[in-house]
Amino acid sequence: MEGHSNKTWDELREGDEASVERKVAERDIVLFSHASGNLNPMHMPGVDVDGDGRSDTVAPSMWLGSLVSAVLGNLLPGAGTLLVSQNFEFGERARVGDTLRVSVRVVEKHDRPRAVLDTRVTLADGRVVAQGRAEVIAPTHRVVTNESDRPALLMDEHEHFERLIDIAASLPSLPTAVVWPDDPNSLRGTLLSMRRGLITPVLIGSRARLEAAAAECGEQLGDVLVIDAPDHDAAAMKAVQLVHSGEVRAIMKGNVHSDELLAHVVKKDGGLRAGRRISHVFVLDVPTLDHPLFVSDAAINIAPDLPTKADIVQSAIDLARACGVPQPRVAVLSAVETVNVSIPSSMDAAILAKMADRGQITGGLVDGPLAMDNAIDAAAARSKKIVSQVAGAAQVLIVPNLEAGNMLAKQLTFVSRAQPAGLVVGARVPVMLTSRADNDHARLASCAVAILYEHWRREGESAVTAPDETENRP
Structure with missing residues (x-):
């Protein structure tokens, strides 16, 4: 600083x-x-x-x-x-x-x-x-x-995702089971992702409804593989089966509720568990930030305990590294930036930071507890006299519980005009848990993040060249 x-x-x-x-x-x-x-x-x-x-x-x-x-x-x-x-x-x-x-x-x-x-x-x-x-x-x-003293400027610009999409498009397309994309929004996003070379889709759902959705948005299914399914549950089950058979290496949510899809992903028998607690990461292209922001977990684990939070932190670090952040700066959020025994999230945050110090969480710089202001804003961190490599420059935010994370992610999306992408991590394959309200660009970004994550897990290195860290520090 x-x-x-x-x-x-x-x-x-x-x-x-x-x-x-x-x-x-x-x-x-x-x-x-x-x-x-x-x-x-x-x-x-x-x-x-x-x-x-x-x-x-x-x-x-x-x-x-x-x-x-x-x-x-x-x-x-x-x-x-x-x-x-x-x-x-x-x-x-x-x-x-x-x-x-x-x-x-x-x-x-x-x-x-x-x-x-x-x-x-x-x-x-x-x-x-x-x-x-x-x-x-x-x-x-x-x-x-200080550069950080300059007031932020908000524009509807999302340059970070464009870079990730371009890099992902240069990699082999990802065979992806798309579960029940029978509305124009999810089907159009799927076909656009296919044309950009991001995914090779396998559409699972009612063929008649899929064809009707294609006609409604002026598209044609052409040679895209369609597997007929009678309902949402059967479609989700089939997607998981295709992973086990090796026919696809990713799953994308279409016009179904998240819990309908995740029920089959998290099953102990026949699901896609891989040893680590499954969690979700929002990747947000925020106009006021010069880097993508990762927020976890805001969609799956309602009130995670400490071991679950440790898995959430590790998975978020892994995804950030896959997206080109060499050593992610991780802020474990609470309402305060000091340990308070009356606020359990502050205790968990301090323990998680120490676990990272001891090598139980690897690949990132983890600090906590930090409040939202001094996690993101360098001036706020200075005013609190916080000496930290993370404070004021966090790239990953770990929230106390699902409610806090969901409100934070949606506030950033609908008030601060962030562009969201979303990915379920910790499973055998990446699962794109896009919202039915997401636009085409959000679906492209989610596909790009999934490809980069799958490449990182398979190859052991990121396909993204990291920017100069000195350009991103306040």
Whole structure:
């Protein structure tokens, strides 16, 4: 959680320079349009002005200027800098997907506290997009800033799942039994996942109802294998049988209640138990976070005891690692961040953290008890003076019970606009426990997570290249 210090006028020297790299994203262009009111179609994502079938979108010139402002205000001279004047000449145009290098260099020091800096924005190959000169009032006092101090911005953007979906699509498709997908929502999501190369579906249900659902959403079942079943119970039983026979390596919930499917998954005789307590993990693409968030267990274990929670933690760590998190930071949640004998969840959290310290839970950094605020928010953790590698930067949240987890996951989904995916873990095969209200994208994401989890269990390593951890720490 170390902050970044500015450079005062007294410390500035001619030749001092700083730079950052920034990739142009559609999100940047949308944000700039809203902030500036600039509706020039040349700056709208995907616009084809000349009708040649190719996008003509270019990054707004003044957005490029704002990148220069960010380097001046964040790095050199840094916090406290005020711009007096800035001129630009614009050359090459920047487009979505381009990687830009934004640099500034001190060229003159005037009377205290003024200074002049050359400014430049270039493409990856060195071609100049913008160049100019800035005169600034440099800071005269030391200021330390933290990235986490910046207010969060909420947009309906879900970039984390897109990366996982693309990686999963590069792996062999997963033979999947889809239980009773006889409504347009679940059937369309299934067929879309098939076309993206994620799954090879085996549809189990009433053939007549499946064909009617296909017609309703303008689809055709074509060569997709359909196994006729008289009811939900029989369909769920058949799905489990297909796992045992090796014909499928995953199960997806269609238009059935979760308990109808899970009753056959968790059976002691003939089910899919694999030694560890079966649990569920929500994987959430939250617009305000720069990483996927894993929440467990919010769907299966109602009031888990300590041994069950240990299994829940281990399974959540395993899934996070499968999704490319090398050493997941796990916060075991309670209402407080200190052990309180009157709050059983705080006692369990402390024990689970110590179990991880002793190697009884492996693969992640586990801390608890932590309250929701200081688990997620770095400023809240600092205010409570919590010294922890997890506090303020948790990637996995372990909830006290199903009620708390269910409310948390749905609040993130319906209030904070998170995109959810869901997976049952700890069984012989991954089980995609999507909600009947989930959209197509959520089903794609659940399939991707299932493929990555199955690959990790089979190969012993993740198919996802982990991002630079320093980029994700507050």
